[in-house]
Amino acid sequence: MDLRHLRYFIAVAEEQNIGRAAARLHISQPPLTRQIQQLEEELGARLFLRTPRGVELTEAGELFLEEARNIRALVEQATERTQRAGQGRLGRLDVAIFGSAILDRIPKLLLAFRSRYPDVNVVLHTMTKVEQIEALRQRRISVGFNRMVAPGEDIAVDQVSTEDLLLAVPADHPLARHERIRFPDLKHHPMVLFPTGTRPSFIDKVVGLCNASGFQPQVSQEVGDAVTGVALVAGGFGVCLVPESATTLQLPGVIYRRLTDTPPGCFVDLCCIYRKGDKSPIVAAFRETVQACRSMHAAQAEASRQIGN
Amino acid sequence: MDLRHLRYFIAVAEEQNIGRAAARLHISQPPLTRQIQQLEEELGARLFLRTPRGVELTEAGELFLEEARNIRALVEQATERTQRAGQGRLGRLDVAIFGSAILDRIPKLLLAFRSRYPDVNVVLHTMTKVEQIEALRQRRISVGFNRMVAPGEDIAVDQVSTEDLLLAVPADHPLARHERIRFPDLKHHPMVLFPTGTRPSFIDKVVGLCNASGFQPQVSQEVGDAVTGVALVAGGFGVCLVPESATTLQLPGVIYRRLTDTPPGCFVDLCCIYRKGDKSPIVAAFRETVQACRSMHAAQAEASRQIGN
DNA sequence: GATGATAATACCTTCAGGGTATGGAGAGGC
DNA sequence: GCCTCTCCATACCCTGAAGGTATTATCATC
Numbered sequence: 149m150d151l152r153h154l155r156y157f158i159a160v161a162e163e164q165n166i167g168r169a170a171a172r173l174h175i176s177q178p179p180l181t182r183q184i185q186q187l188e189e190e191l192g193a194r195l196f197l198r199t200p201r202g203v204e205l206t207e208a209g210e211l212f213l214e215e216a217r218n219i220r221a222l223v224e225q226a227t228e229r230t231q232r233a234g235q236g237r238l239g240r241l242d243v244a245i246f247g248s249a250i251l252d253r254i255p256k257l258l259l260a261f262r263s264r265y266p267d268v269n270v271v272l273h274t275m276t277k278v279e280q281i282e283a284l285r286q287r288r289i290s291v292g293f294n295r296m297v298a299p300g301e302d303i304a305v306d307q308v309s310t311e312d313l314l315l316a317v318p319a320d321h322p323l324a325r326h327e328r329i330r331f332p333d334l335k336h337h338p339m340v341l342f343p344t345g346t347r348p349s350f351i352d353k354v355v356g357l358c359n360a361s362g363f364q365p366q367v368s369q370e371v372g373d374a375v376t377g378v379a380l381v382a383g384g385f386g387v388c389l390v391p392e393s394a395t396t397l398q399l400p401g402v403i404y405r406r407l408t409d410t411p412p413g414c415f416v417d418l419c420c421i422y423r424k425g426d427k428s429p430i431v432a433a434f435r436e437t438v439q440a441c442r443s444m445h446a447a448q449a450e451a452s453r454q455i456g457n
Numbered sequence: 458m459d460l461r462h463l464r465y466f467i468a469v470a471e472e473q474n475i476g477r478a479a480a481r482l483h484i485s486q487p488p489l490t491r492q493i494q495q496l497e498e499e500l501g502a503r504l505f506l507r508t509p510r511g512v513e514l515t516e517a518g519e520l521f522l523e524e525a526r527n528i529r530a531l532v533e534q535a536t537e538r539t540q541r542a543g544q545g546r547l548g549r550l551d552v553a554i555f556g557s558a559i560l561d562r563i564p565k566l567l568l569a570f571r572s573r574y575p576d577v578n579v580v581l582h583t584m585t586k587v588e589q590i591e592a593l594r595q596r597r598i599s600v601g602f603n604r605m606v607a608p609g610e611d612i613a614v615d616q617v618s619t620e621d622l623l624l625a626v627p628a629d630h631p632l633a634r635h636e637r638i639r640f641p642d643l644k645h646h647p648m649v650l651f652p653t654g655t656r657p658s659f660i661d662k663v664v665g666l667c668n669a670s671g672f673q674p675q676v677s678q679e680v681g682d683a684v685t686g687v688a689l690v691a692g693g694f695g696v697c698l699v700p701e702s703a704t705t706l707q708l709p710g711v712i713y714r715r716l717t718d719t720p721p722g723c724f725v726d727l728c729c730i731y732r733k734g735d736k737s738p739i740v741a742a743f744r745e746t747v748q749a750c751r752s753m754h755a756a757q758a759e760a761s762r763q764i765g766n
Numbered sequence: 767g768a769t770g771a772t773a774a775t776a777c778c779t780t781c782a783g784g785g786t787a788t789g790g791a792g793a794g795g796c
Numbered sequence: 797g798c799c800t801c802t803c804c805a806t807a808c809c810c811t812g813a814a815g816g817t818a819t820t821a822t823c824a825t826c
Contacts, residue, residue: 193543208542215535226524233517234502509792
């Protein structure tokens with residue numbers, strides 16, 4: 149049996165007349181007769197009663213008509229769904245984020261992706277950088293977000309954004325009164341650092357910047373993530389260098405100040421990592437969306453700078 | 458697309474290797490490669506990633522594999538079900554019976570049919586003879602059971618059984634004391650007749666027999682069916698000629714007596730009626746079962762008569 | 767019995783599916 | 797680093813099945 153047989157059968161059943169069905173199928177009558185005969189022979193059941201006016205379905209034929217329509221619908225659905233899956237418009241995408249990624253552009257990005265690809269089921273997993281890389285290799289995830297990732301042998305990196313580092317200071321802190329805060333000014337003030345855990349990470353970046361400015365930071369506390377860090381700033385534990393995006397987090401008693409005279413490298417990247425050579429169209433679609441968001445954001449930043457000037 | 462494509466695709470997906478799949482399908486490798494390429498092109502989606510060791514499914518391929526298996530299962534099911542339907546082993550059979558047919562061999566017959574053809578859904582309808590014929594013509598039913606049906610232009614008749622007529626008498630009735638009851642003895646006793654309604658029917662048979670024996674029956678009451686008739690006998694309304702099968706109905710105060718010296722024609726037929734030229738395999742199967750039951754019953758009757766002698 | 771409509775049959779043609787031979791690319795061993 | 801082995805892909809040929817035309821058979825209707 150063949151899908152053609154089903155198509156022909158359905159046409160004949162609907163027309164109740166082989167000649168008319170043949171016309172509808174754009175073939176001549178004899179081949180259609182033969183196809184129907186073949187189908188009947190293969191099924192071992194008479195599907196039509198031949199009448200002087202045409203044909204009519206037997207009971208077996210009625211049953212087979214239902215089944216044939218089901219099958220055809222399923223084939224169409226399979227075709228359509230597979231096409232969409234092939235274009236990355238249908239399926240599942242496992243994405244890893246890190247703890248305080250919620251403060252970042254990631255939510256907007258995920259929303260943008262969902263609206264472009266509503267039938268891709270995005271599943272979020274919270275993982276540290278090391279876990280993300282491991283999970284990528286084991287194919288438990290296809291995309292990860294993190295900071296400061298170097299491309300590896302089998303891991304590729306797309307940069308999502310670059311953020312300046314701002315200083316979160318308690319409102320009543322001496323530095324809060326300064327007109328301008330320069331990086332070396334941080335020398336004499338206790339700092340909250342984050343994240344604890346896997347190295348190298350953002351914490352190393354901050355320590356490295358301090359060292360480059362000629363001092364060792366006074367660490368008041370190390371915490372797991374930016375949210376806790378800013379909370380400790382509010383509690384008077386000291387100042388804290390945070391990515392600009394953390395300013396989303398407005399806590400009473402905390403103000404964010406941009407530094408002047410920042411040393412080179414006083415910014416932090418957000419990266420999107422994935423398997424090198426991953427040919428998944430969903431991953432490709434996701435990366436496209438990421439880049440689109442990045443361009444859009446860059447354009448907006450440029451525009452606002454223009455206006456600012 | 459073609460069912461062959463699905464079969465080939467599933468084989469390749471399962472073997473993860475085109476060459477091995479080709480061997481399994483008993484074709485050579487190049488045509489299989491080409492079929493897979495065609496399928497991919499038609500779907501507009503890559504289904505396999507070519508690896509040095511063979512092939513592996515893409516996400517779209519995984520999805521399509523599920524769908525393909527569904528489709529194949531549905532096709533197999535459709536084939537199998539249609540075959541059974543063509544053999545009369547699957548489907549629906551609308552059967553009409555008359556009011557007191559429950560006393561007859563019909564229940565056993567229906568049970569026999571159900572056990573032979575468990576997937577044929579037998580739907581029972583209670584109808585009078587005229588209604589049955591009308592319903593047959595309108596194709597609302599395919600088989601009817603009734604008594605005394607003459608074959609018509611478009612209605613064919615199979616005889617199911619022949620039953621002697623017995624006399625239901627009240628236990629305290631004068632005739633109950635007779636050693637032998639002959640037909641003319643009924644002359645002086647009021648009789649219950651059934652059924653009322655559509656003529657000609659069983660009632661005419663009884664009246665005709667009385668006339669043939671030279672008397673007009675004294676009708677005490679006409680009722681709709683045998684059950685009511687026997688109930689009236691129990692209530693002392695008189696005697697009642699009933700088909701032998703009615704003896705299934707044992708009411709207190711009623712005894713059944715076989716007549717001696719019965720006139721010719723003192724029996725009644727049970728018939729099975731259906732449309733002439735009905736080619737439904739289910740009807741054919743049903744008629745076969747009816748005839749098988751009839752033969753079996755006749756053989757049993759013969760055997761018991763031998764033993765009786 | 768003639769006519770018209772419809773399915774079935776006979777026979778021819780074409781093209782898709784299958785075959786063999788071969789090329790090309792990547793992995794793994796020496 | 798080269799060779800070899802193992803895949804898949806390509807090239808080209810051949811056969812059979814699907815489709816076409818012409819015709820016949822059948823049945824209902826006038």
